[in-house]
Amino acid sequence: MIRRSGRQAPILPREAGGEPWLAGVIAVLCFLACLAAAGAMAADRAAHGWARALGAEATVQVRPRVGESGATAAARAAETLAGVDGVDETEALDRKTAEALLRPWLGDAVLPDLPLPHLVTVRLNRDHPASAVTLGRALAEAGVDATVDDHSLWRTEVERSAGLITVLAGAAFLLTAGAAAAAVTYATRAGMAAQAPIILILSLNGASDARIAGLYQRRYGLLAAGAGAAGAAAAMAALALLRFVGGRDGITPALPVAWSDVWALSSCPLLAATVALVAARWTALARLRGHD
Amino acid sequence: MPVHPRRAADAASSETVRLQGVGFSYGDAPDVLRDVNLTLPRGSFHFLTGPSGAGKSTLLKLLTLAARPTRGVVRLFGEEAGGAPRRALPAFRRRMGVVFQDFRLLDHLSAFDNVALPLRLAGARTSTYAADVEELLEWVGLAHRAEARPPALSGGEKQRLAIARAVIANPELIVADEPTGNVDAAMAARLLKLFQSLNRLGATVLIATHDEALAERSGAAVLRLENGRVGATA
Numbered sequence: 261m262i263r264r265s266g267r268q269a270p271i272l273p274r275e276a277g278g279e280p281w282l283a284g285v286i287a288v289l290c291f292l293a294c295l296a297a298a299g300a301m302a303a304d305r306a307a308h309g310w311a312r313a314l315g316a317e318a319t320v321q322v323r324p325r326v327g328e329s330g331a332t333a334a335a336r337a338a339e340t341l342a343g344v345d346g347v348d349e350t351e352a353l354d355r356k357t358a359e360a361l362l363r364p365w366l367g368d369a370v371l372p373d374l375p376l377p378h379l380v381t382v383r384l385n386r387d388h389p390a391s392a393v394t395l396g397r398a399l400a401e402a403g404v405d406a407t408v409d410d411h412s413l414w415r416t417e418v419e420r421s422a423g424l425i426t427v428l429a430g431a432a433f434l435l436t437a438g439a440a441a442a443a444v445t446y447a448t449r450a451g452m453a454a455q456a457p458i459i460l461i462l463s464l465n466g467a468s469d470a471r472i473a474g475l476y477q478r479r480y481g482l483l484a485a486g487a488g489a490a491g492a493a494a495a496m497a498a499l500a501l502l503r504f505v506g507g508r509d510g511i512t513p514a515l516p517v518a519w520s521d522v523w524a525l526s527s528c529p530l531l532a533a534t535v536a537l538v539a540a541r542w543t544a545l546a547r548l549r550g551h552d
Numbered sequence: 553m554p555v556h557p558r559r560a561a562d563a564a565s566s567e568t569v570r571l572q573g574v575g576f577s578y579g580d581a582p583d584v585l586r587d588v589n590l591t592l593p594r595g596s597f598h599f600l601t602g603p604s605g606a607g608k609s610t611l612l613k614l615l616t617l618a619a620r621p622t623r624g625v626v627r628l629f630g631e632e633a634g635g636a637p638r639r640a641l642p643a644f645r646r647r648m649g650v651v652f653q654d655f656r657l658l659d660h661l662s663a664f665d666n667v668a669l670p671l672r673l674a675g676a677r678t679s680t681y682a683a684d685v686e687e688l689l690e691w692v693g694l695a696h697r698a699e700a701r702p703p704a705l706s707g708g709e710k711q712r713l714a715i716a717r718a719v720i721a722n723p724e725l726i727v728a729d730e731p732t733g734n735v736d737a738a739m740a741a742r743l744l745k746l747f748q749s750l751n752r753l754g755a756t757v758l759i760a761t762h763d764e765a766l767a768e769r770s771g772a773a774v775l776r777l778e779n780g781r782v783g784a785t786a
Contacts (some may be wrong), residue, residue, distance in 0.1 A: 275659035457656075460618075463641075464645060466670055469638065
């Protein structure tokens with residue numbers, strides 16, 4: 261009686277030469293793709309945070325009437341705007357506060373002689389913010405000569421920059437996926453060339469092209485899943501370290517790291533396996549059909 | 553949509569193999585086969601003999617669809633096979649068992665797995681064929697070598713293993729190239745009996761051999777291939 265274990269021997273022999281090399285390449289590519297994806301998520305989060313903060317405030321520059329001091333005009337504007345729907349809070353910046361804001365750039369020497377604008381900071385309601393037009397109209401009705409800046413210019417710029425970073429990161433992600441597909445294609449071709457006699461035996465024993473392609477697909481899919489898991493694990497560890505050491509801001513406020521980013525990378529091995537499955541199958545079928 | 557030889561069509565056909573005006577040459581070289589006409593009725597048993605270089609192996613390549621005829625028609629199981637598209641070939645090949653002169657075993661698989669290969673490729677599960685494979689290995693005297701890999705087997709053992717693989721799926725057509733070339737007389741007789749048993753069960757058998765004495769002893773019909781033509785039958 262012959263004892264058979266439940267597990268079948270693989271129909272294709274293991275290639276000792278090429279596979280560790282391919283696994284290493286896919287692991288590195290997966291690591292880079294994970295970093296690109298994490299960078300995109302962090303940039304997007306930072307940009308949205310900034311845009312939200314900018315959108316929640318408006319700055320009003322007040323021009324005092326003849327005989328009126330700047331501080332009085334600013335206080336009158338603040339009082340007017342505090343009563344407008346969609347405004348949570350207003351604050352007239354006194355000269356001391358304005359000087360404190362400018363001191364890091366201009367220094368102490370010129371500040372006392374510098375004519376500073378009279379500003380009012382307006383914190384808008386997050387759910388129903390008042391528009392710049394509403395604020396301007398309220399000020400005009402109160403007889404305050406002022407300019408309202410709702411930061412829309414900056415907000416648009418920040419959102420555009422974040423969009424650009426996301427597109428670049430997405431392109432980097434797709435490029436690494438393409439490089440992984442190219443590596444799998446090359447490995448499949450090399451493997452099939454080295455195993456041509458075996459493929460002929462399989463074919464003569466009734467294996468269809470799809471069945472043979474499936475053997476390569478399974479092999480490289482599993483290899484990519486394993487290598488992708490290694491690359492993703494390294495990226496997740498690096499990101500977790502940044503989050504742990506740097507807190508919510510990570511290494512810089514421009515790229516804030518969240519724990520959800522770390523977990524989001526766990527799908528990378530699945531993506532790597534999918535890329536490898538498609539590349540190996542397509543390559544194997546093209547090669548087999550080319551032999552007809 | 554996959555193309556399959558229609559079993560319904562060949563049920564009405566009494567011919568497993570029909571070659572009409574078949575010629576073959578390798579590139580620009582002179583013809584190896586010239587105007588071969590050959591019919592193997594369903595359930596027949598034939599030997600194919602001829603001197604070295606007569607084209608026996610090439611003829612078997614055409615029958616196993618490992619090569620396409622340069623001209624003429626190759627019909628298998630009542631269907632045109634010589635010009636069939638590549639996607640149709642597996643269906644033809646699953647209905648035949650082939651013993652190659654050079655065995656063509658997979659060195660990385662055990663004897664058991666080599667025999668089971670056609671069944672595995674057809675999608676069968678181990679539990680459905682394990683007993684049959686074990687029985688066949690027992691029959692060809694290799695039960696004790698079931699876990700051995702081909703490089704560890706002798707020439708005769710490899711040949712028996714190749715035969716076991718060729719017949720494991722109960723093929724309708726068995727094509728064997730020198731299947732007794734590496735075994736002793738007793739084993740040759742035993743293997744011949746195996747082919748005859750399968751033939752009695754309905755398989756069409758064609759055995760290419762140099763051993764004309766073996767062919768004569770068997771009492772089966774003999775096709776003689778000479779100068780690229782099937783010249784005479786005995």
